[in-house]
Amino acid sequence: MDEEDPRNGxxxxxxxxxxxxxLSISGPGPExxxxxxxxxxxxxxxxxxSFGSCPGSVLAAQRAWQLRFLHQPDEFYFKTLRKGILxxxxxxxxxxxxxxxxxxxxxxxxxxxxxxxxxxxxxAFSHGLFCKNDTVVMFHCAFQAIKKSIQAYVVRAxxxxxxxxxxxxxxxxxxIVSEFRKGxxxxxxxxxxxxxxxxxxITSMPSFVIPVRELVDIxxxxxxxxxxxxxxxxxxxxxxxxxxxxxDFYVSNLHKWFFCPPSVALFYCxxxxxxxxIHHPVVTEEYGKGLPMESSWIGTRDYSSQLVVPSALxxxxxxxxxxxxxxxxxxxxxxQMGSMLAESWGTILGSPPHxxxxxxxxxxxSRLCITSEDDASRLRSHLRAYYSVEVPIYYHAPRDGExxxRDxxxLITGYARISHQVYNTLExxxxxxxxxNQLIEDGKVCKMLLAE
Amino acid sequence: MGGxxxxxxxxxxxxxxxxxxxxxxxNLKSEPLFQIPVACYSxxxxxxxxxxxxxxxxxxxxxxxxxxxxxxxxxxxxxxxxxxxSFGCCPASVxxxxQQWQLKYLRQPDHxxxxxxxKGILxxxxxxxxxxxxxxxxxxxxxxxxxxxxxxxxxxxxxxxxxxIYEKGNAIVMLHYxxxxxxxxxxxxxxxxxxxxxxxxxxxxxxSKDEVISAFRKALAKGKANGKxxxxxxxxxITSMPSIVIPVKKLVEIxxxxxxxxxxxxxxxxxxxxxVDMKxxxxDFYTSNLHKWFFCPPSVAFLYCxxxxxxxxxxxxxVSHEYGNGLPIESAWVGTRDYSTYLVVPSALxxxxxxxxxxxxxxxxxxxxxxEMGxxxxxxxxxxxxxxxxxxxxxxxxxxxxxxxxxxxxDSLKLRTHLRERFGVEVPIYYREPEDGxxxPITGYARISHQVYNKVDxxxxxxxxxxxLVVDGFTCTHLLD
Numbered sequence: 001m002d003e004e005d006p007r008n009g010x011x012x013x014x015x016x017x018x019x020x021x022x023l024s025i026s027g028p029g030p031e032x033x034x035x036x037x038x039x040x041x042x043x044x045x046x047x048x049x050s051f052g053s054c055p056g057s058v059l060a061a062q063r064a065w066q067l068r069f070l071h072q073p074d075e076f077y078f079k080t081l082r083k084g085i086l087x088x089x090x091x092x093x094x095x096x097x098x099x100x101x102x103x104x105x106x107x108x109x110x111x112x113x114x115x116x117x118x119x120x121x122x123x124a125f126s127h128g129l130f131c132k133n134d135t136v137v138m139f140h141c142a143f144q145a146i147k148k149s150i151q152a153y154v155v156r157a158x159x160x161x162x163x164x165x166x167x168x169x170x171x172x173x174x175x176i177v178s179e180f181r182k183g184x185x186x187x188x189x190x191x192x193x194x195x196x197x198x199x200x201x202i203t204s205m206p207s208f209v210i211p212v213r214e215l216v217d218i219x220x221x222x223x224x225x226x227x228x229x230x231x232x233x234x235x236x237x238x239x240x241x242x243x244x245x246x247x248d249f250y251v252s253n254l255h256k257w258f259f260c261p262p263s264v265a266l267f268y269c270x271x272x273x274x275x276x277x278i279h280h281p282v283v284t285e286e287y288g289k290g291l292p293m294e295s296s297w298i299g300t301r302d303y304s305s306q307l308v309v310p311s312a313l314x315x316x317x318x319x320x321x322x323x324x325x326x327x328x329x330x331x332x333x334x335x336q337m338g339s340m341l342a343e344s345w346g347t348i349l350g351s352p353p354h355x356x357x358x359x360x361x362x363x364x365x366s367r368l369c370i371t372s373e374d375d376a377s378r379l380r381s382h383l384r385a386y387y388s389v390e391v392p393i394y395y396h397a398p399r400d401g402e403x404x405x406r407d408x409x410x411l412i413t414g415y416a417r418i419s420h421q422v423y424n425t426l427e428x429x430x431x432x433x434x435x436x437n438q439l440i441e442d443g444k445v446c447k448m449l450l451a452e
Numbered sequence: 453m454g455g456x457x458x459x460x461x462x463x464x465x466x467x468x469x470x471x472x473x474x475x476x477x478x479n480l481k482s483e484p485l486f487q488i489p490v491a492c493y494s495x496x497x498x499x500x501x502x503x504x505x506x507x508x509x510x511x512x513x514x515x516x517x518x519x520x521x522x523x524x525x526x527x528x529x530x531x532x533x534x535x536x537x538s539f540g541c542c543p544a545s546v547x548x549x550x551q552q553w554q555l556k557y558l559r560q561p562d563h564x565x566x567x568x569x570x571k572g573i574l575x576x577x578x579x580x581x582x583x584x585x586x587x588x589x590x591x592x593x594x595x596x597x598x599x600x601x602x603x604x605x606x607x608x609x610x611x612x613x614x615x616x617i618y619e620k621g622n623a624i625v626m627l628h629y630x631x632x633x634x635x636x637x638x639x640x641x642x643x644x645x646x647x648x649x650x651x652x653x654x655x656x657x658x659x660s661k662d663e664v665i666s667a668f669r670k671a672l673a674k675g676k677a678n679g680k681x682x683x684x685x686x687x688x689x690i691t692s693m694p695s696i697v698i699p700v701k702k703l704v705e706i707x708x709x710x711x712x713x714x715x716x717x718x719x720x721x722x723x724x725x726x727x728v729d730m731k732x733x734x735x736d737f738y739t740s741n742l743h744k745w746f747f748c749p750p751s752v753a754f755l756y757c758x759x760x761x762x763x764x765x766x767x768x769x770x771v772s773h774e775y776g777n778g779l780p781i782e783s784a785w786v787g788t789r790d791y792s793t794y795l796v797v798p799s800a801l802x803x804x805x806x807x808x809x810x811x812x813x814x815x816x817x818x819x820x821x822x823x824e825m826g827x828x829x830x831x832x833x834x835x836x837x838x839x840x841x842x843x844x845x846x847x848x849x850x851x852x853x854x855x856x857x858x859x860x861x862x863d864s865l866k867l868r869t870h871l872r873e874r875f876g877v878e879v880p881i882y883y884r885e886p887e888d889g890x891x892x893p894i895t896g897y898a899r900i901s902h903q904v905y906n907k908v909d910x911x912x913x914x915x916x917x918x919x920x921l922v923v924d925g926f927t928c929t930h931l932l933d
Binding site: 038039040043045047050051052054059063067069070071072073074075077078108109110111112114115118119126144145148149151152153156157253255256261262263279281282283284285287288298299300301302305381384390 | 526527528531533535538539540541542547551555557558559560561562563565566596597598599600602603606607611614632633636637639640641741743749750751767769770771772773775776786787788789790793869872878
């Protein structure tokens, strides 16, 4: 097989033959297992949502890029880097149905994209372009980093924030839509404009899929200036079509569900009058040339995770049905496993199947007495250390007036967020099921669990 | 059964190995990922290197020439690589440790992020604190590069303008030869917030540090005469292009005398290049890259803040849930990332300590060699150095023959490309605008670097290339855009 020398400025690795990697609920075949052989064995790794995963072939491609830089960095910088990043951006543009590659930037992660969007909002408040009554609207369950970013950039500059509470567990999209409408009303209550709405595509904790398209339409009806969709989990779990959504900003991590190494995220910014005000906070000579250019050089760095996007797509296309096939099998798998667990424990799912992608919230038995975030954290650590199960736990405090779900013994206040990715096996979920059942059998409650 | 990194990829893609590595079945649990040559000390293994106790070499002799060449065998051997200043270098043994960290993360990222990462970053910060004579590890943050550190400090200054602590028209002072990215950052953050910018001009070539000192005094005086309150001075420790060592300690003293609020030293080229002592220099903020001259992989740098209280005021622009916990903690988590470059600082120090007299020894030998090579080239071409030897560290500016006709920045870039492509020489070229009345001015200077892997041959190759160009009657106008 001809091997192309990466030093020639060609593709770093030759294309692999399409072998139609088989995906089935019963478990990954030998080729997939080989690709993820570097995962620590013996762990039920049912938390792909947090930090994602990267197959061996993409890691090898990354290694090749890294060595290419070390080999002759000046030449890499002048001749290779930008071409490679442009290729990655072009792949993304096609995947997300953006109009133009100029609308696509690559950044480290969704957290970085949020800082970029919020920095310009904050500056508008600081410079008096926005009034004190103007607001930024977001969900109460928005990712903690986003909330802090709003504090750091918007609140500090004098802007106000409106948080929209969503019910949980959820039964329908309509619940989200109606809370969102009410939230927008509150955003305009003091006579101000809503300058920015931050909408998760898939929330983190608790996790469910938000009907983004409908919410964006409502935003436009209600005169919201800018809409930023935080879709950290979307790429590789749900279909992504930015034109169809009609948003101003859309960010999705590629290292979570799109098999890229940590870390890289796609950041879509619709061409508009404010495009020239969007800047990467780390300023270089590229300042003013547009965010894609600014993001492609933020000082000497290892850009290899941005360069392997084509390799990740190649990996995805080795599966039957490509990305669609993977998404469907992950979705079916996680719903099936979630249902199996809920049934075994006598609990419930946090949302109906049509409101989840490749992750689902599964109620934990009330007997575990999860009564605080601390308890949830303790349970997670205990499961990792003593049962080799990696799964994030969410504590849902019962709210006033809310009739919480119950199992036979009491109120369900804890949920596990299970993920399903191509490397997961039935045994992973059985291991988790059995661990919880063992804790129940032993009469354990969270407060008595050893964290390490 | 331990996890096995597949040999499949290494057999199919041997180019992905460092030259001294061989494909093998690797058991992640107990074997080193890559074989280190027998001649080097071979205790690199997953458990040792990632533990808290540094490894001392088992033998008593220092690293040899051939071991050094082996450590840098992954460099393009066909290139005279005399530009360590731009992108630095990283020895194979440190790359190996980097890869081990990366794999450790990939094996079980949750466990790594919750239980290992912060410990590792704290260890790196502690080493840096000792190296630069800082008081407390809380004064040290690890960031990607000096460019990021500059954004952090300038964003903080911009907030001071926005919040009315500084008034419109208050000034920032910087050198005319400040790095391009820094100038843009000052424009983006300070000018935009209403701050004025005062540039310190001095001539190049430079004859003595007094020229720099008096230019600095003049600029401050002028600023104050115009009624400006100077809030921040941004001073390079070693300028990039043209490259000279700035007498920062003296300039910081002047700043204190003249009531400049804060001083920020941009030492992108600091650590590993020149002596870096925070208490000696006395700046409020100091940043230096570790991937340029401290043998770390790209990229990692530190930002020092003189008082702990200042660390609470500074924020990383990428805000995470750690916001408000102090810059060192904020910088140690900026969302999911590959933080392995932050973790290999102990391994880089180990590598340095294999050399006679460690860091001091490397710096001295690099300095002596680059001055010798610079003089050799200047003599061969009948030109001059850009500054006296005491104003250079491990880089020096060497005048290029005037007949090459370098008449713009564009020419200097084209010439650099031509040297790379035709002669296999990698060296950055600086265009110096001639002054009125200069007779046959030298308008082009090459910035040559010397690092431990360099050989006399590299500089001879460069000399030969330029001699050839002169003989050919080459001028930059011959080069296409």
